[in-house]
Structure formats: structure tokens, C-alpha cells
Amino acid sequence: MRLTHSRKLVLDIFQNDNALLCAEDINKKLSGEAIDLSTIYRTLEYFTNKDILGKSTIDKVTYYYLKEGDHHHYMICTDCLVRLPIECEIDKMLHKNIKQYKFKVTSHDLTIYGYCTDCAKNHKEHRKSHG
Ligand SMILES: [Zn+2]
Ligand SMILES: [Zn+2]
Structure with missing residues (x-):
């Protein structure tokens, strides 16, 4: 390149x-x-x-x-933007549907959004203090 x-x-x-x-x-x-x-x-x-x-x-x-490195996906904390790699299980998940539709998968994308353990704590406290 x-x-x-x-x-x-x-x-x-x-x-x-x-x-x-x-x-x-x-x-x-x-x-x-x-x-x-x-x-x-x-x-x-x-x-x-x-x-x-x-x-x-x-x-x-x-x-x-x-x-x-290897193919994997991420869980991303939408508060602090920390990124946690997760193993890809997509091929396993799709196995049945790929056969069913005879679909030729060329690529896929998956990202999980949420709160990391620290930010989840803050969100709980935040909610509590606001009733
Ligand atoms: Zn976070
Ligand atoms: Zn994947």
C-alpha cells in the first residue's frame, strides 16, 4: 500500500x-x-x-x-468510548439462514453499544439522584 x-x-x-x-x-x-x-x-x-x-x-x-489483529468485534461504551474486543460468532449464528437463503455473505459488521462497568455505575447513581 x-x-x-x-x-x-x-x-x-x-x-x-x-x-x-x-x-x-x-x-x-x-x-x-x-x-x-x-x-x-x-x-x-x-x-x-x-x-x-x-x-x-x-x-x-x-x-x-x-x-x-484477527477478525473480531467491539463493545463500545457510549460514555467514555472505551472499546472492548469480543469474539466473532456471526458465522455460527448465520449458518442456518445462509443455507436457507443460499446467501453469499461477503462481509459483515457488528458493534455493541452500551456502558462499561464504570460508566454503568455513574448512570445508576445519576438515575437515583434524579429519582
Ligand atoms: Zn465507559
Ligand atoms: Zn465478525
Whole structure:
């Protein structure tokens, strides 16, 4: 894969930061570089299409993250954006339906959203204090 200067910069950010980042976050981190937001969006889409980045939309903001290692999925905390890898059971789940519909699956996507253990605690306390 040939990397242009902007692609390399964006990829470096994800490799140094194991977080969910939106285009604005990248833009902030690249301040000082002459890369505009539309280039950042195009670069993020490029890496998403290459299956190097995954993306998730939370509260109407699209976040990107580096896909690492073996095929797996994530549980994402919508409060603190922590990402917990989970094993993929999709093929097993779909086995019957694939046979039934003779469907040829080429790819799939699955992300679970919720609260991590710390944030779940906060939400409980929050609810309690508001009756
Ligand atoms: Zn959390
Ligand atoms: Zn999977």
C-alpha cells in the first residue's frame, strides 16, 4: 500500500492512540500540518474501505478506530468510548439462514453499544439522584 503524506500522518495518529477518534479530533491533532478537513474525511474513508479502520456513529458523530489483529468485534461504551474486543460468532449464528437463503455473505459488521462497568455505575447513581 502506497501512502501519501496525509495518509501516513493520519495512520500514525491511530497507531499512537488506541482510541475512537472523529475527523475533528484528527484535525486538532494535525494542527500545524497543511491538511484540511475534507482531506481528512477522504483519508478516513480510504482507510475504512481498505478495512484498516473501523467506524462507529455515536450521537451522530462518526468515530474511527484502528482494526487490529484477527477478525473480531467491539463493545463500545457510549460514555467514555472505551472499546472492548469480543469474539466473532456471526458465522455460527448465520449458518442456518445462509443455507436457507443460499446467501453469499461477503462481509459483515457488528458493534455493541452500551456502558462499561464504570460508566454503568455513574448512570445508576445519576438515575437515583434524579429519582
Ligand atoms: Zn465507559
Ligand atoms: Zn465478525
